[in-house]
Amino acid sequence: MRIFIAFEGFCESFDISSDQTVQAIKLMIKDYFDIPLSEDKQGRRYLELIYAGAILKDSWILADIGISVSSTIKCVVKEEDKPAFYVYNAVTQEKVPIKGSFYLLATKVSLLKTLVTLKCGFPNSVYCLRTPEGREMYDCNTLNDYQLDIGTTLRLDVWDGWKEFLTGCLLGNKHTVQCFLSDEEPVLKYQKRVALYMAAFFGHLELAAWILKQGVRPNAAVGVHPYREWCQETHHPDVTKCPVHAAAEAGQLIILKAFVNYSVLCLECQNPAGQIPLNMCIKHKHKDCVLYLVTKMWSAVSYPNFSLPMKIYIKLKQWLLRAQSHILTTKWLNQAAVFRTRVGDTVIVDGFTKSNMTSKARIKAAGNRDYKLPNLTDQTPHGKESCPLTVTKGEQKVIKLKLPPWEDANVYRLHQKKNIRKKAAQPRKDESMDQNMCLAKVPLPPISSLRNSHPPFYYSTPNAKLLLNSSSECFSEHNGRTPRDNAIYCLAIASAFKEKPWLQQLGIARTLAKKSVCKPVC
Secondary structure, eight states: OEEEEEETTEEEEEEOOTTOBHHHHHHHHHHHHTOOOEEOSSEEEEEEEEETTEEOOTTOBTTTTTOOTTOEEEEEEEEEEOOSEEEEETTTTEEEEEOOOGGGGGSBHHHHHHHHHHHHOOOGGGEEEEOTTOOEEOTTSBGGGGTOOTTEEEEEEEOTTOHHHHHHHHHTOHHHHHHTOOSSHHHHHHHHHHHHHHHHHHTOHHHHHHHHHTTOOTTSOOOOOGGGTTOGGGOOGGGGOOHHHHHHHHTOHHHHHHHHHHOGGGGGOOOTTSOOHHHHHHHTTOHHHHHHHHHHHTOEEEOSSOEEEHHHHHHHHHHHHHHHHHHHHHTTGGGOOSOOOOTTOOOOOTTTSOOOOSOOOHHHHHTTOOOOOOOOGGGSOTTSOOEEEEEOOTTOOOEEEEEOOGGGHHHHHHHHHHHHHHHHHSOOTTTTHHHHHHHHHSOOOOOOOOTTOSOGGGGOSHHHHHHHHHHHHHHHHHHSSOHHHHHHHHHHHHTTOTTSOHHHHHHHHHHHHHHHHHHHHO
């Protein structure tokens, strides 16, 4: 069949077969128009075919996606810069691409950590970067000192025992954050500042509101881990960034409103570069945040007899806070401590002590530390006796656990079955991510909960039911998706052809589904 290719103002005809792939057509176009394509460490130059508003993949066959005789396909040449580095996040187990040119190798590690923070949302003092050989990279060194090449995959490691805590901050799960807070008071305060920073970056309002109630100020610097307070000369400049700066960089309007309502000093809080949140929102092009901050900064604070512009009110409040801090420091005069660490506290110095940033889980990082078992006495039904169970370990204290009485065992099993059914009905987050993305594009009727919704002859014989189940399992084994998931996937692909009517999109989806069923059999 003959199709037409539109490329840079030209429209040329090509005679091809209906079973040819998109990749074969790209090769024909490259040879006909003599287009130089390249791919190296820094980037690649490639062809892209567009039909009916959808970008065609190389593995697609023309007949499957509804391309008929005399169809016109648009061809464009695109250039893509490859990431300078990849960073493997040990917490999320994802590879984060870091864009940059060849000259990034001549910069310091501190600049690379700034780029990583903007990507992953972790404060600089929470993690360290390591080379593929496992060497820790220090902020004062350049990337060339570690003999790195373009495209190298680095590893991001966090403090030992913090993996679960940071996962809770990423998801905005307040209960997980509360469970994995440290018992040490200095570390606990630092963790709360980190949690508020990440809640501001990712927009978790519930977690941010809880931390604000704990007394953490949004205009207070995150700082460094208490174990690193003696290394002030080598601190990254971004350790003085505040949670309000993270909200401004990420464009989290709701979090910004909550912070400003908590303290108007957030409007004039400066980052290490001397920028206030308004300047940062303008830099990152967050229009809604800019409009809100401008309205707030040029408003007035009203009192019964007079009113003050917001800028003057902020300056007065800052002056009062400085006066209060000066009164407190004059009590100690020459005893003003530079460091907050005390005798007996743990101190970590780069290059001299063993690093505690290896991303170990809480139990592994604790080593031989003994954890208290949870108290289950509150879960016992009232008014009934319970049988105590003692647990001993070495010379530890004896802990008595109360279990439900034997008479309620059947009731307990029923509750367990109900919970298992509820969990089975709810798909896991990581497994259903692709399905949810497809469902957002293609609305489908919900799965029917009626057992007798099919005609009587549908399950008329046991052999028919067995054949249906076996074919479904066979399809899932070869394809990796259930028949319903495969239908959602095919409809999502067909919906990319926005210029085609809905019935034609449905026909493309049916063809793709048929091909996906036939391929494993062949």
